[in-house]
Amino acid sequence: MAKALPKKADFSEWYSEILSMAGIVDVRYPIKGLSVWHPFGLTLRNRVYSILRSLLDVDHQEALFPLLIPETEFMKEAEHIKGFEEEVYWVTKGGDTPLEVPLALRPTSETAIYPMFKLWIRSHTDLPLRVYQIVNTFRYETKHTRPLVRVREITSFKEAHTAHATWEDAEKQVHEAVRIYSDFYDRLAIPHIFTKRPDWDKFPGADYSIAVDTLMPDGKTLQIGTIHHLGTNFAKTFDVQYEDVNGEQQYVHQTCYGISERCVAAVIAIHGDDRGLILPPEVAPTQVVIVPILFGKGKGVYEAAKRVHKTLSNKGFRVVLDDSDERPGAKYYKWERKGVPLRIEVGPRDLKSNSVTLVRRDTFEKTSIPMSELVPTINQKLKDIHTNLYEKVKKSFDERIVECTTLNEVKTAVKKGIAKINWCGAEKCGLRMEEITGADVLGELTQTKKGKCPICEKQTDKVVLMARAY
RNA sequence: GGGGUUGUAGGGUAGUCUGGUCCAUCCUAUGGCGUUCGGGACGCUGUGACCUGAGUUCAAAUCUCAGCAACCCCA
Numbered sequence: 001m002a003k004a005l006p007k008k009a010d011f012s013e014w015y016s017e018i019l020s021m022a023g024i025v026d027v028r029y030p031i032k033g034l035s036v037w038h039p040f041g042l043t044l045r046n047r048v049y050s051i052l053r054s055l056l057d058v059d060h061q062e063a064l065f066p067l068l069i070p071e072t073e074f075m076k077e078a079e080h081i082k083g084f085e086e087e088v089y090w091v092t093k094g095g096d097t098p099l100e101v102p103l104a105l106r107p108t109s110e111t112a113i114y115p116m117f118k119l120w121i122r123s124h125t126d127l128p129l130r131v132y133q134i135v136n137t138f139r140y141e142t143k144h145t146r147p148l149v150r151v152r153e154i155t156s157f158k159e160a161h162t163a164h165a166t167w168e169d170a171e172k173q174v175h176e177a178v179r180i181y182s183d184f185y186d187r188l189a190i191p192h193i194f195t196k197r198p199d200w201d202k203f204p205g206a207d208y209s210i211a212v213d214t215l216m217p218d219g220k221t222l223q224i225g226t227i228h229h230l231g232t233n234f235a236k237t238f239d240v241q242y243e244d245v246n247g248e249q250q251y252v253h254q255t256c257y258g259i260s261e262r263c264v265a266a267v268i269a270i271h272g273d274d275r276g277l278i279l280p281p282e283v284a285p286t287q288v289v290i291v292p293i294l295f296g297k298g299k300g301v302y303e304a305a306k307r308v309h310k311t312l313s314n315k316g317f318r319v320v321l322d323d324s325d326e327r328p329g330a331k332y333y334k335w336e337r338k339g340v341p342l343r344i345e346v347g348p349r350d351l352k353s354n355s356v357t358l359v360r361r362d363t364f365e366k367t368s369i370p371m372s373e374l375v376p377t378i379n380q381k382l383k384d385i386h387t388n389l390y391e392k393v394k395k396s397f398d399e400r401i402v403e404c405t406t407l408n409e410v411k412t413a414v415k416k417g418i419a420k421i422n423w424c425g426a427e428k429c430g431l432r433m434e435e436i437t438g439a440d441v442l443g444e445l446t447q448t449k450k451g452k453c454p455i456c457e458k459q460t461d462k463v464v465l466m467a468r469a470y
Numbered sequence: 471g472g473g474g475u476u477g478u479a480g481g482g483u484a485g486u487c488u489g490g491u492c493c494a495u496c497c498u499a500u501g502g503c504g505u506u507c508g509g510g511a512c513g514c515u516g517u518g519a520c521c522u523g524a525g526u527u528c529a530a531a532u533c534u535c536a537g538c539a540a541c542c543c544c545a
Contacts, residue, residue: 329509
């Protein structure tokens with residue numbers, strides 16, 4: 001028997017073990033908070049990000065800005081600095097020569113991008129401007145680091161930056177970003193919920209911030225994306241202006257929104273089970289694995305397996321024929337751990353009936369499929385797996401969002417998930433609610449409901465989510 | 471932010487106090503050969519480590535200092 005994976009009920013252990021056992025990342029790189037993507041993990045990552053790219057490429061352009069930001073630019077926006085100061089890595093020397101202007105390793109790229117926006121934007125015809133990049137960023141995290149979730153090098157930060165003529169246009173872009181992120185997480189079968197962050201927790205330099213969260217198996221929420229309306233705050237700092245139709249100079253209104261490799265963490269954590277990963281077919285590096293069952297002189301079996309492999313790969317499926325020396329059982333476990341959605345067994349019995357045996361990773365349903373129906377069946381099953389995965393986790397997600405009217409109810413609810421409660425909107429009350437429950441205020445929902453703030457007892461229709469957050 | 475513990479092969483451990491015996495050991499790690507193959511095979515035979523750097527010493531896994539890393543506790 002190979003090394004066993006901890007049960008998923010011990011989520012923390014399960015998570016760190018599966019990352020290494022399935023070959024996602026290797027955390028043994030000798031710098032705290034940085035890890036190495038294994039080829040398998042990187043392929044998964046790339047598949048996930050290619051969905052994100054395809055959603056953005058509709059009306060965004062991909063660009064690439066430098067990693068280093070001069071201190072002089074970085075320090076321009078006062079609030080922004082306050083928010084990031086403690087987390088910035090600095091490059092201070094070139095060889096032995098101290099640099100006249102220290103260079104920041106970008107923790108995020110506003111201060112790298114907006115000085116260029118100033119050069120690029122002249123007139124209203126240049127707007128809206130929408131660019132994005134997928135890059136690594138560095139943050140000197142002092143809290144406990146956790147692979148893909150809290151890291152010092154975010155290796156896959158997708159950040160989009162847009163500029164618009166009016167505050168309202170920028171707000172429309174915020175809504176559009178919400179739609180894009182919602183579509184993105186649907187494609188990953190990740191249940192998610194958007195809230196407007198409370199003011200004390202918004203992005204430094206933003207008018208307001210919207211976050212998207214999901215729920216991990218241990219009942220803690222994971223923020224898997226943020227969207228910020230920047231107003232003219234950065235435009236004023238970096239003097240980004242355009243000439244409007246009347247020939248007058250106006251500041252642009254900006255937004256930015258980002259997603260990190262936490263989206264990959266969510267796919268791993270939310271779909272996996274006691275046997276390992278379960279990957280949505282669209283992002284699975286391998287969608288189908290073929291295991292030949294070779295008895296003694298199983299030459300015919302091997303040939304048949306090769307034919308199945310060829311048929312499927314010609315149709316564009318990502319398929320692997322596992323002809324290694326292990327016994328079939330060992331192979332089943334191995335590929336299940338890697339989350340391959342479908343397994344095809346080809347053995348003497350199948351050969352005799354001119355069919356193959358098909359096994360689903362999500363349900364372990366085992367069916368015999370005539371060779372002639374192979375391709376349409378696989379197509380259908382892959383779709384079914386996505387639907388089934390999403391339905392299952394969505395149900396569990398919805399069940400763990402609990403309507404509360406008292407803070408005691410909140411305390412109970414956040415042990416397993418998310419609490420929904422009224423709140424007057426005052427910072428003082430919000431912070432008090434966090435203090436009493438030990439949970440965080442995630443943010444405000446757009447939907448409203450009449451009720452009372454649990455602290456000051458004022459009538460309100462604002463509803464917030466509270467949870468223990470990663 | 472403060473305090474503590476730890477670092478020995480892919481993983482788990484012994485040895486560290488009291489420097490020399492250390493070619494240590496176990497495994498679900500790993501190479502080769504053979505028999506096997508419809509849910510984690512078996513036999514034979516191999517491989518592989520003392521976190522990094524400096525210091526003390528005839529001699530360092532062991533003692534000292536620093537660094538790096540991991541884990542735990544408290545705020």
